[in-house]
Amino acid sequence: MEKANNNMMMDENARCWYILYTAPRLERKLMQLLTVAGFKTYCPMQTIYINWNGKMKEFVVPFFSGCVFVEGDLKDIAPVVASQKAAFLVDTDGKELSIVSNKANLLSKFAQLLK
8 A cells, every 4th residue: 555645545546636627518628638638537427307498308417517537647737727727626725636546436535525
């Protein structure tokens, strides 16, 4: 086992994911730009149904509006983020929020941060 930057223990399959915030409905564009730049991204989606002119329409939207997860080294991600309409979510000390986790546990750990 290794020690993570934020003193959380992580296993060999766990990665450091940063949480980015962008304007709602720009999540897919940000993910595409980060993917092209070589980063792994994740944006959990959900299906919602809206009554549109008397018909039910199905929409696939992000589970956390405006949030995109990106895996990688902060110094490599920061220039790409700075060039887009996005920002890192930060904690009360102004430090970028990161989650040390494998992708399967990412959502539950993010939900814990929101509490």
